[in-house]
Amino acid sequence: MAEKPTIKVETTPGDWRFPSANQTKRCFTCYIEYNKCIEAKGEGSDECTKYAKCYRSLCPGEWIERWKEQRANGTFAGPL
Amino acid sequence: MILRSLECRFLTIALCDAAEPWQLGSQDAATPMMQGIIDLHHDIFFFLILILVFVSRMLVRALWHFNEQTNPIPQRIVHGTTIEIIRTIFPSVILLFIAIPSFALLYSMDGVLVDPAITIKAIGHQWYRTYEYSDYNSSDEQSLTFDSYTIPEDDPELGQSRLLEVDNRVVVPAKTHLRMIVTPADVPHSWAVPSSGVKCDAVPGRSNLTSISVQREGVYYGQCSEICGTNHAFTPIVVEAVTLKDYADWVSNQLILQTN
């Protein structure tokens, strides 16, 4: 049997820029911030982890997949 | 059946966390939010009864005294400044007394005051729900995701509620601040659990946030609350609140299951 991973119960904190119930823009912003961050600091940089945690926690998996596809096709709408 | 329902309301110790036949009141509160909603309902009901009694009395008196037999010659008063001022000011004051607790509750439900400990994504599909727990993954692919389908009508086991039970429940820890992200993948849905006081619409292309903090362990039942197609009635929601330790165990077990 595989080793039981220890679970740290924590999630990305609130963001004062997005105080409303609509969190769509926050997820998108985090996604862009993360990709800008790894562009600047290189893949696997510790400073980018918080952005990764943010968009993974807030964006539906389907959106992330779609954006990945769009970026591969060059049709992504964001500033990347 | 009514008797059975009354018995459930008043004679049992178990709390009411699912819809019942002939139910008239709210389900029992599991979150401070729902407690606030129930309290507000009772507060407003006080004014409601007051107005009902007052208006009924006026109506009955008017019908009793001013009819053809008792008053053959009608009076022709068409204007009265005093009574007009009173009947404008007085209802406004009543409305004000209703508005104050109402707005207080509305803003306390809206405001996210504390940082949550868990983010759960509830994604509505035609006609099931996908839940994503993505706080524990280190890449885009390996998030803890599962589908939650209803148990078909002819299939429930003894003790399961018809059309309310699902195959995979959403497990959450009790007494912990949760952030629910609600969004659909196709048409509008709504994620609603009456005991937790949450009814959050899932709008395509938008992700809505709602915060809950379940105060006691238990199983809470809800149903889709936005007409979403043929099987709208067969898209229930089941939240299982456990202790924080059990939650951590559940997550690690699920992660092992998903990686294997």
Ligand SMILES: [Cu+2]
């Ligand atoms: Cu529906």
